[in-house]
Amino acid sequence: MTQPSEAELAKRRFVEFTAETIKNTSATDYPGVYPGEDHSWNIDKFRDSFQVEFHETKAFVSSFSLIGLSAPIANAFRRILIAEVPTIAIEDVYISNNTSVIQDEVLAQRMGLIPFKIDDDLFKWLKWAPAKGQPRDYNTIQLDLEVNCEWFEDGKDKYKKAGERDPRKLYKNAHVYARDFVFKPVNRQMPFVNASNDRGIPSPVFPMHPELLIAKLRPGQVIKIKTHAVKGIGADHAKFSPCATASYRLMPKIDIIKPIIGADASKFARCFPEGVISLKPVTEEQAEDENSPYAGHEGEKYAVVADAMKDPVTRECLRHPEFTDKVRLGRIQDHFIFKIESTGQFTSNDLFVEAAKVLKLKCLRAKRAIQLMNK
Template identity: 50%
Template sequence: MAPTEFKNFPSQEELDRRKIVGINLETVTDVASTDFPGHWPGEDMSWSKKNFQKSFNVQFHHNTSYDSSFSLIGIDAAVANAFRRILIAEIPTLAIEYVFVNNNTSIIQDEVLAARLGLVPFKGGKAGLLKYLKWFKKPQEDGPEDEKFDHCYDYNTIVLHLNIECTRNEDAERGEKDPLKLYHNAHVYAKDIVFKPFGTQEKWFSGEDAIMPTNPDILIAKLRPGQCIDVEMHAIKGVGSDHAKYSPVATASYRLLPTITITKPILGKDAEKFKNCFPRGVIELEKVTKKESKMVGSGYDGHEGENKAVVKDAFNDTVSRECLRHAEFEGKVKLGRVRDHFIFSVESLGQWDSDEMFLEAVKTLKVKCAGLKKSLAGVQELA
């Protein structure tokens, strides 16, 4: 068979059009990607590392320790979703796994208290958590009871204590009704959990690097005089695929970049109404210039000084389709989303900085790809 010759070179406008997912009143069109070999006759759509390096781009919109937003431009949805799933389920964190109740006279049952403690996120020295702390091998459920925790060592287990009792405040004013003033330790917070280092943990987790809750004001229980909680806890390293308490993110999501194209002029009161169909700042009103009003057939002729609707910032649009419900805008606007522009939003719980987590997700995906490549090489050798 003679080699295929690729002669067709589409314009940039045509390439941009192919990337748009159409948003209609009740349907979504052009959902499937078309950038694969053989779809467009005469075009070479084979994957190229060089072309990928040219087209791929990362844009940061804002970045703080607990919250970051950035865009990945020029990748496939499968890769973007892989990053999202890794962020949720495969980045290791520290959480309480075992709770040993010495005494609990609060109104919260032991099992509920243990569950609440397990959901408290913890942080510590990053070098210690990444390099020193190893994975904990959980004991078999049906194994001997006295041997279940024989393999708890300083390099795989963090020991925490919570020993607190509620007492009356003798200095409270007469007639006071606020329990926080009437009693000592009326509320039990995450900051009341005490880290007890043992072995060589002091070297890795001390001072500012000590193990502590990411948010000290998480409410664990409410006590009244005579009630107390005395528990010992073992925290271990885990991932979100084992249990949601190990997930390092509050949310990790992405959305496609919205596009708004005004195909025919929207003027006067219609422009005001059109603006109100979108979130604030997406659509703005501008005056029709004298030059535009003299352009015959533009739709602006004879409307000098009137308000016209213009797209100011489509980034903040929520694609609610509200404008498509009104007859006066029919045929005047097209809504869409850019198929290869993913706007990520990552909210950290505090164990990792939000941007660090994404870099860790990239490392994890690289390890997975290397493993798959090695497995494929082994299959080829057997074949």
């Protein structure tokens, strides 16, 4: 078995963008494509080639690169992030009284979309969503919302007479927010409340965005509701999805084949978003080298690739004939740039770890099924 050179492997990984077409879009890293080459999957080879690079790490937004994966695996991570990592959300809404201007069904739908943060220990203890009409302490979280709007004691006299129009100064509970939900622990949920308090958490279940507006009330209007939140996944309903977005793109690659100097260099830089291409002056050493393409251009600016990741591969430069034989655009076939925005149940970094756990369980189930088939 022969081994291809690094240059040949880099060529195979390059998805080339021309003015009209895209070339080399299919993966070729599997057995039988190249005679005499062994491309069978090997875990040691995968460990050596696989890399993870972090670009941005925040509580709810993270960006990182997975290098050395195939597209189906990368897409499996994306789909699991969106649809198969479990969270909790309000499933059942029991309305005792609602005299607000929002209809019952609209109000219930708004409540279902509120992301809640739940204590890790309580979340792991909870079982999956119960059968309809069978809530239990081990599978249901009760959250109550009881708000009554009325005048402030001095609002009706002092502020109204002064021409005040801000309802939050005139009325008590003029706005109903997500923070107004109250967690009602029952039976075996009580120890989790005490444990949370010991860790400085006021409640083991609380809305991720407390200032999220649910409704507006005026004096005499009341909202009295009991809700049941359960564990679920995004494949059942989007309200259970832990991601605001989960996406990936291939790493852009810009190869400057021939030097681009002077006015052409400035024009070339303007073909890309800011920061992708930078201009550098030709040094004296480069200009004096007779074999250098920069000979005789001392002090002039030439184009270099500063940060290809910022490039969306617009192909704008290929519209200009002076650049067609000087640059090659494309993407790297096995370099996936992920961006994850969490809704709050998990941090963005933990979210990807949870997706990896789900994928691992899927693989174990598939392995078990294959073993049973062979018996």
